[in-house]
Every structure is written in structure tokens, then in C-alpha cells.
Amino acid sequence: MCGIVGLFDTRGHKPISESLLEQMNSTQYHRGPDGAGVHIEPGVGLGHRRLSIIDIASGHQPLFNEDNSVVVTYNGEIYNFIELMEELKNCGHTFKTRCDTEVIVHAWEEWGERCVDHFRGMFAFAIWDRNRQQLFLARDRLGIKPLFYTLLDDGCVAFSSELKALKCLPNIDRTLDPTAIEDYFSLGYVPEPKTIYQQVKKLNPGHSLLVDRKVDNSLPAFMPEPKQYWDLHCQPSEHKSEADLQEELVERIREAVKIRMIAEVPLGAFLSGGVDSGTVVAMMAELSDSPVNTCSIGFDVNRFDETEYAQMVAKRYETHHFEGNVASDDFALVDQLAELYDEPYADSSAIPTYRVCELARKKVTVALSGDGGDEHLAGYRRYRWHMNEERLRSKLPLGIRRGVFGPLGRLYPKADWAPRVFRAKTTFEALARSSVEAYFHTVGLTTAQQREELFSDNFKRDLQGYRTQDLFELYAQKAPTDDPLTMIQYIDTKTYLVGDILTKVDRASMAHALEVRVPLLDHKLVDWISGVSPALKLNGQCGKYLLKKAMEPYLPNDVLYRPKMGFAVPLADWFRGPLKPLLKQRLLGGLMADCGYFNLTFIETLINQHQMRVRDHSTLIWTLFMFEAFMRSEAQLGTPVHQSEIRAVPA
Structure with missing residues (x-):
């Protein structure tokens, strides 16, 4: 895992400041403490920080093709690089290394923009092709690795793995985006493709960006629109029995774990005590000849502590298990988090995530995690709540529901202290909304009324009527499904998964130069799961039903069927x-x-x-x-x- 930066003059061959490029690169030292490299030629500068994982001896970057006309700076792992290397050799390409980075260079030469279709893994990279006079940026399908970019007023494109590198630029406009502030107070993060700054964007997952150098440098600088190269299909898979689907799910997860166990450095796993991390550890133990290294974080407040369940899995598979502890007064990271995330970020579980990465890095350089299982296999409690409400919503047209339940929701007293099932006000309000509107309200950190009272009149005027809910409506329109459960899972994949979960894990792990791999977000596995019947993901009130049934031979029932706790802090x-x-x-x-x-x-x-x-x-x-x-x-x-x-x- 690494950090990348770059500058590209879209209108000519303006000299690139080596000191500025190195300053940008050095801000991401934590992402790659094992080495640094820069390449500069007229109008182009690429930088790289390296965390050595594969081909430690020769995988230095930026890396070139045979005649030095194509160069790449890259962050991530391509897990099928061995197969691609053989395929590209058969096409006449010559390799100087045994690393996945060089595969990207030759794949670009062979397939151009469609090279991304061939990669299986997590990645964010930039390619400069001197012969074509093109800069090509790409981000993996699910957004596991980050990529920020901006078009500066002088016609230069700048990009980086973290926003802090772009803040080094003396001519960057750091004017805040009011709509991003609304998004942040709605969701707790700034969703793709926005950043907190108007001028800077995140490249969306599953997208690439091709920037041509203009022949006529008198023309104004122009940033083309990114192109989407992948999306979830959500198409029903072939009919199979539940038993066959359970078996296939285990085999697909096992294969996704296996290809992520290749490393030339110490490797382990996070073990939270939940189903997803337990599943990953179980598969690793099956595939490994030696005990798996596992890491857990506990709390000194019982209602937040899951270590006893992690210990059950560790004992069952005889792992080398390490535990740390987060004290209930561990708030020393508050100010550090602002520096770590570079823009507003309000998921408080960033604190224990930071601590578990800190613990893991003392033992391993690569850790596998169970992230992604909740989104794709329907593990969140909110999915159950939404579907229960959806069954009621489906019985009456929206117009009638708004007229009947809207006034009831406004009049009924608020009862946050009561169990959700007894919160009639919440239920009435949910029934008065459309499906997408109701789900947005469920996942929102704040209500529309709270934001109305929170923001000043001047700020609300600057929003010009913008609502974060509009983003959810947009993804609902794009979703390749009409099924209500699959719809909200699709929305979560585009918003919460990448904007909150994967952002949290990337920044927390990279702060400690720890590479985290996420087998449950293997794109082939995720796409297959998207076609499984929703009734096998959320079966009655049981989320992750198919996974839990499939893992019964591998994990204790107390791990599989206990209530979900999450990574909370008091x-x-x-x-x-x-x-x-x-x-x-x-x-x-x-x-x-x-x-x-x-x-x-x-x-x-x-x-x-x-x-x-x-x-x-x-x-x-x-x-x-x-x-x-x-x-x-x-x-x-x-x-x-x-x-x-x-x-x-x-x-």
C-alpha cells in the first residue's frame, strides 16, 4: 500500500517544481515509509511513497515500460497480476520485475482505458503516456483506495491519495463547498465525488479519468468528466437450492481470501467477534499452514466490548491472538483525527479503528478485514427496520400516507428513550415518507428540522435549496433494481460504504503504514452476491441469513446469532x-x-x-x-x- 501524487500541465510543458512535488509526496510519508520516488519531465511530475509488500527488491515507483514512454504511480494491490503477466507476455510484452505495478503499465499499452476491466483488486493509479500525451487516472470498483484531484487555475491537474498533499499547492482554492457542509451534517462524512472544497473532487469508485494535453495552449483549461467503467449488476442469478448457494458462497469467499494472502511481509487479520471478521479468519486458518495472527480491540465499558466473542473464534482456530484496549476516556485522538481525515469526518468508531490498526502494525504489515459484509449481505439493523416499514408503506399510496401519518408524526410526542418498536412518532413519520426519503431519514445523523435550526439564515441561502436527500434520490434512479432491499444496499454502496467505512479504514490503517485487504469486497464476489435473492440476505428478521447458515460449521452460534454491537464509543x-x-x-x-x-x-x-x-x-x-x-x-x-x-x- 502506498501514496501517490502528481502534477500535469494540460496546456503545455510548464516546468514542474521538484521541491513542490517532493513536499506533496512527503505529506504522505505515513502511507509509504519504505521509500520514495519522483519522476519529472516537461509538464509532468509524478511522486510515490512505498510500503513494500510484494517484490520488495524491485518494485520501486514511478515505474516505466521498456522504452520509458509510459510511466505509472500506483497505490493498491492487483491480486490477479500473475495471470495477467502471463497473458501480457503472450502478447509480446517484456517484464523487468515480478510486481503487480508493472502489469498496469503493460495492460495500458495493450488495452488502453479498458485496462481497468482486467484488474482484480484495490487500486488508485495515474499513468502518463508520452506518446499519446495523455494522463489516465483510475480508481477501483468499490472505492477501497482513495484518489483526489483538482484542476488548478493555471491549467495544471493535481492529484493525490490524501487531501493533505493538495493543500501544499500554493495556488489551490480552498473555498469551502456549502453543499458539502450540508452533506457532512446529514451523514457525518462528505460523500463522493465531493470534498469539503469546491475546487477538489474525489474520483468516484469504478470510474476513470482521461486527460489529454491540448495542442493549442491558448484555450482555457478544461477537465473532462470521469467515465464509469463498472457498476453492480444486481441481476438475479441462476436458480439454485439454498444449500447449493451456501456452498457456493463459502467457496467464493475462500477464493477471495486466498488471493489476498499473498505477501512477502507478516500477515494477519482483524477479529472483532462478529460474523464477517470471523468468516475471514476461518477461511484464512483453513488456507494457512501456520497459525493466523489476529488482533482485537476491547473496551473498558462492558456494553461496548466484544472481545469474548473474538476469543471464541481465536481459540477455535488456535490463532496467535493479540488484544488491545480502548479506555472509556480515550479521547486524546479528537484533534488528531481532524489532521488524519483532512476534511470533516464524524464517525466516532474512527477512534477504536485507529487503535486496532496501531495494535496490528506491531505484529503484521498486512491485515485482512471483514468490511463490506453488512452492506452486501444485509447485516445492518436498519435494513430490517426499513423493510418492516416498507411492508406497511406498500399497503397505501404515498398521497394517502402523507395525509394520514404526516400529521400524526408531527403531533405524537418524541420518545427517544423507548425501544424503537414503541416509538410511534418515528413510525408515523416513516410511513408518511417515500421509500428513499424514509431510508435517508434512517441513516441521517441529523433530521431536516435539526439542520434547519442549526444553520444560519445566510448559510441556508447559500445552499440554494440543496438537500443531501437529493443524492440518495439520484442513486435510486440509477440503481439497476426495483427491489426495495437491494435498492438501499445499492445506495449504501455508493455513499456509506465508500464515504464512511472505507475512508475510515484507509486513513486509520495508512496512518500506521498498515495495508488492509478486504476479501468481502472482491468485486466478483460482490457482483455475485448482488444477484442472490434478497430473501436469502434478510430472512424475516435475520440479516446476513445466507452467510450465517453457510458458516454454521465454521463459527460458534454465539458469534453467528448474537445481536450486532458495532464499534461504538461512549x-x-x-x-x-x-x-x-x-x-x-x-x-x-x-x-x-x-x-x-x-x-x-x-x-x-x-x-x-x-x-x-x-x-x-x-x-x-x-x-x-x-x-x-x-x-x-x-x-x-x-x-x-x-x-x-x-x-x-x-x-
Whole structure:
């Protein structure tokens, strides 16, 4: 796993500053402490930080073809590189290394833009082809590896693995995007393809970008639209018995795990005590001649601790098991997280994720994880809630439901303290919404009413009517399915999986120079699962039904069928205890008061109600807390943070 950066003059052969390129590269030292390389020629500069995993002796980058006309800088792993190497040799290509990086160079020569169709793995890379005068950027199908890019005012395209590298550019416009701020306070992250900055984008998963150098440099710089090369098919698979599907699922997972166990460095796995990580460890143990290294993080608060279940799996497969512990007052990372993620990010499980990566790196350089199982095999509780509500919604037209249940939802008292099944207000509100609107409300960190009260009038004018819900509606229209469960899984794949889960794991692992591989996000496996009947993913009230039944011979029932816990931290206690003195200081003064985005009276009410235990506002307070940490980080860079300096983006 590595870090990449680059600069490309789209209008000519402007000299590239080597010192600037190296400065950009050095900001990503943590992604690749084993080495660095840069290549500069007129109008082009490519940089690379290396974490050595495969072909340690000769896999240095940037890497060239035989005549040095094509060069690549690349972050990731191509798991089928051996087969591709043989195929390309048969096409007449000559290899100087035994690494997957060189496969990308020759695949580009052979297949051009369609080279990405041949790669199986996780990747973000940039290719410069001198003969064609083209820069080609690509990101893997599910967005496991990140790629940021921007077109600068001087006509240069800049790109990097992390946003912090682009912040080095003296001429970058770091004007904040109001719609990205709305997205952040809706979801807790800034979804692809946006970043918090108007001028910078993330390349969407399953997309590539081809930039030609213009012959006439008097023409204005222009950034072409990225092209989508892959999407989930969600097409029903051939009819098979449930037993046959269980067997096929295990075989497909085993194969996806097997190809991810190739490494020339110590390898292990995260073991949370859940079904997905347990499945990965079980397959690794079957495939390995030696005990698997496993790592778990525990909590000193019982309701958040899952280590006993991880120990069950570790004992069953006789792994070399290592445990760390997150104390209930482990909030020292708060400010560090703002530096780590480069833009506002409010998933508090980033803290234990950071700790488990820190622990794992002491033992291994590569770790396999179970990420992706919940999204594709329907493991989240919210899927059950949504489908229960969907059955009720399907009985009446939307117009009638809005007229009947809308007023009931407004009049019924709020009862956050009660079990969800008894929250009639929540149910009435859900029944008054469309399916996509209801799901957006379910996954949102805040309600539309809370954001209405949170944002200042000036900021709301700058939004020009934009709502994050529009993004969910867009993906619903694009989804290749009408099935309500498959639809929300598709939306999650495009939003939550890449914007929250994979972002969290990439930044936390790379902060420790740890490579994380995700076999349950193998694109062939994911595409096959997308065609499995929804009733075998969510069977009644049992999520991940097919996987759980398939894994019964491999994992204890207590692991398979216990309630899902998640990687939570005790935010509510923090804000009533050790972080209490900081809340009003940080959220009601300084940058939060000066920026003009917020209604401070509403924020003060949130804090008072929370600390007096009238309501639990910990999620929204944490979201504000992390935004303030981002703002302080920006202020240190000299970024404009005042309302008057935000440019509105058309909705």
C-alpha cells in the first residue's frame, strides 16, 4: 500500500517544481515509509511513497515500460497480476520485475482505458503516456483506495491519495463547498465525488479519468468528466437450492481470501467477534499452514466490548491472538483525527479503528478485514427496520400516507428513550415518507428540522435549496433494481460504504503504514452476491441469513446469532464528563462563532439539554465537535472560514 501524487500541465510543458512535488509526496510519508520516488519531465511530475509488500527488491515507483514512454504511480494491490503477466507476455510484452505495478503499465499499452476491466483488486493509479500525451487516472470498483484531484487555475491537474498533499499547492482554492457542509451534517462524512472544497473532487469508485494535453495552449483549461467503467449488476442469478448457494458462497469467499494472502511481509487479520471478521479468519486458518495472527480491540465499558466473542473464534482456530484496549476516556485522538481525515469526518468508531490498526502494525504489515459484509449481505439493523416499514408503506399510496401519518408524526410526542418498536412518532413519520426519503431519514445523523435550526439564515441561502436527500434520490434512479432491499444496499454502496467505512479504514490503517485487504469486497464476489435473492440476505428478521447458515460449521452460534454491537464509543458520557468543559468553549466561540454558518443559540440549547440529561444529543454534538476541529486545522493553513467567503454552488 502506498501514496501517490502528481502534477500535469494540460496546456503545455510548464516546468514542474521538484521541491513542490517532493513536499506533496512527503505529506504522505505515513502511507509509504519504505521509500520514495519522483519522476519529472516537461509538464509532468509524478511522486510515490512505498510500503513494500510484494517484490520488495524491485518494485520501486514511478515505474516505466521498456522504452520509458509510459510511466505509472500506483497505490493498491492487483491480486490477479500473475495471470495477467502471463497473458501480457503472450502478447509480446517484456517484464523487468515480478510486481503487480508493472502489469498496469503493460495492460495500458495493450488495452488502453479498458485496462481497468482486467484488474482484480484495490487500486488508485495515474499513468502518463508520452506518446499519446495523455494522463489516465483510475480508481477501483468499490472505492477501497482513495484518489483526489483538482484542476488548478493555471491549467495544471493535481492529484493525490490524501487531501493533505493538495493543500501544499500554493495556488489551490480552498473555498469551502456549502453543499458539502450540508452533506457532512446529514451523514457525518462528505460523500463522493465531493470534498469539503469546491475546487477538489474525489474520483468516484469504478470510474476513470482521461486527460489529454491540448495542442493549442491558448484555450482555457478544461477537465473532462470521469467515465464509469463498472457498476453492480444486481441481476438475479441462476436458480439454485439454498444449500447449493451456501456452498457456493463459502467457496467464493475462500477464493477471495486466498488471493489476498499473498505477501512477502507478516500477515494477519482483524477479529472483532462478529460474523464477517470471523468468516475471514476461518477461511484464512483453513488456507494457512501456520497459525493466523489476529488482533482485537476491547473496551473498558462492558456494553461496548466484544472481545469474548473474538476469543471464541481465536481459540477455535488456535490463532496467535493479540488484544488491545480502548479506555472509556480515550479521547486524546479528537484533534488528531481532524489532521488524519483532512476534511470533516464524524464517525466516532474512527477512534477504536485507529487503535486496532496501531495494535496490528506491531505484529503484521498486512491485515485482512471483514468490511463490506453488512452492506452486501444485509447485516445492518436498519435494513430490517426499513423493510418492516416498507411492508406497511406498500399497503397505501404515498398521497394517502402523507395525509394520514404526516400529521400524526408531527403531533405524537418524541420518545427517544423507548425501544424503537414503541416509538410511534418515528413510525408515523416513516410511513408518511417515500421509500428513499424514509431510508435517508434512517441513516441521517441529523433530521431536516435539526439542520434547519442549526444553520444560519445566510448559510441556508447559500445552499440554494440543496438537500443531501437529493443524492440518495439520484442513486435510486440509477440503481439497476426495483427491489426495495437491494435498492438501499445499492445506495449504501455508493455513499456509506465508500464515504464512511472505507475512508475510515484507509486513513486509520495508512496512518500506521498498515495495508488492509478486504476479501468481502472482491468485486466478483460482490457482483455475485448482488444477484442472490434478497430473501436469502434478510430472512424475516435475520440479516446476513445466507452467510450465517453457510458458516454454521465454521463459527460458534454465539458469534453467528448474537445481536450486532458495532464499534461504538461512549460519546454521551464524554460530553457529560471529561469533554464537558470544552463544549461551550469550542462550539460557541472562536471559529464556530466567527464563520457565520450556525445558529449559536440552538447549539447552546443542544449542549444544555445534553448535559442536564434532558436529551441525548451526543451524535450531533460530536459532529459539531469534529467540524470545529477541522476548522481549527484549516485556520492554521490560512483557509477562509467566514460565511462571506463561501461561494454558493448551484443545486
